[in-house]
Amino acid sequence: MFSKTCEYAIRAIIFIALRSKNGDKVGIKEIAKGIDSPEHFIAKILQDISKKGFIQSAKGPNGGFFLDAASLRYSLADIVKAVDGDKLFNGCGLGLKICSESHPCPIHDEFKQVRKKMQAMLEKAKLGSFTAQLEQELTFLKRK
Amino acid sequence: MFSKTCEYAIRAIIFIALRSKNGDKVGIKEIAKGIDSPEHFIAKILQDISKKGFIQSAKGPNGGFFLDAASLRYSLADIVKAVDGDKLFNGCGLGLKICSESHPCPIHDEFKQVRKKMQAMLEKAKLGSFTAQLEQELTFLKRK
DNA sequence: ATAATAAAAGATAAATTTATCTTTTATTAT
DNA sequence: ATAATAAAAGATAAATTTATCTTTTATTAT
Numbered sequence: 001m002f003s004k005t006c007e008y009a010i011r012a013i014i015f016i017a018l019r020s021k022n023g024d025k026v027g028i029k030e031i032a033k034g035i036d037s038p039e040h041f042i043a044k045i046l047q048d049i050s051k052k053g054f055i056q057s058a059k060g061p062n063g064g065f066f067l068d069a070a071s072l073r074y075s076l077a078d079i080v081k082a083v084d085g086d087k088l089f090n091g092c093g094l095g096l097k098i099c100s101e102s103h104p105c106p107i108h109d110e111f112k113q114v115r116k117k118m119q120a121m122l123e124k125a126k127l128g129s130f131t132a133q134l135e136q137e138l139t140f141l142k143r144k
Numbered sequence: 145m146f147s148k149t150c151e152y153a154i155r156a157i158i159f160i161a162l163r164s165k166n167g168d169k170v171g172i173k174e175i176a177k178g179i180d181s182p183e184h185f186i187a188k189i190l191q192d193i194s195k196k197g198f199i200q201s202a203k204g205p206n207g208g209f210f211l212d213a214a215s216l217r218y219s220l221a222d223i224v225k226a227v228d229g230d231k232l233f234n235g236c237g238l239g240l241k242i243c244s245e246s247h248p249c250p251i252h253d254e255f256k257q258v259r260k261k262m263q264a265m266l267e268k269a270k271l272g273s274f275t276a277q278l279e280q281e282l283t284f285l286k287r288k
Numbered sequence: 289a290t291a292a293t294a295a296a297a298g299a300t301a302a303a304t305t306t307a308t309c310t311t312t313t314a315t316t317a318t
Numbered sequence: 319a320t321a322a323t324a325a326a327a328g329a330t331a332a333a334t335t336t337a338t339c340t341t342t343t344a345t346t347a348t
Binding site for chain 2: 001002004007008010011014076088091093094095096097098099103104105106107108110111113114117118121124125130133134138139140141142143144
């Protein structure tokens, strides 16, 4: 569904949201451990995402990644779009380059409904909305 | 969503269903042209799918691929499962190996609903159900 | 039997995605 | 100023997916 890169990205961002409240910042090592991902790989990914402005970072001692108030209001849809592009939201299910209302593939209409449901779900999921459940250990970001 | 392999597979199978009525068979070259796919690649894919019993084939002159009555009743869900595995239907949205009702990832419940909708749609889509629309050119398998 | 046809099988290769390692730059505290 | 810290950047490498090419096997018609 999402690329590995995107899966790591989402987990990392949710983790950062969880750990960067009241001005704290989280380092790459802690993030990698916290979400069970390859350290260097997630570093690369977060670099990219922070350059795009979805998360913030600071270098030097006490540095790390964090989310400001505005970032907490981005949605998973924003992240998925930034990392994997909008193929998931707009692409043809059968990979046709030209597939539209006027030239639909055989599963165009049905697929579109599923895509829209997916999109709605991801748009509703704000980056800041996962912290509480995670703190109560109702949900998890790695295998425990 | 689906792998390229799976996209080609679905398009090819629907094409075969369309062209293999009343005992006819379709050759690889015609299939490749009909769905705009690399000839050798789709050959490999169909080989695999036919070995698994979802489509039939015959060697020699007048040979080719076709769907028997039973095959026409398989669904796209069967094909997707055979080609891409069941990750799409059961996998965790965030790529967690362990993600379940009792140990859910942060988007477990919402994602599950989307997956289920996708699965239902694919299960409903039988291989034989696309022929009519395609013949009327209401839908298409390539860019025209 | 022979030639022609078409899928099956096997061996590679190209492209893309995923991952790792090293060096550089910026920031902080002393 | 200096040392320590942590992200940024760049260069490679491994793994997987996608694609191509060649040889073999089975079938048919003559």
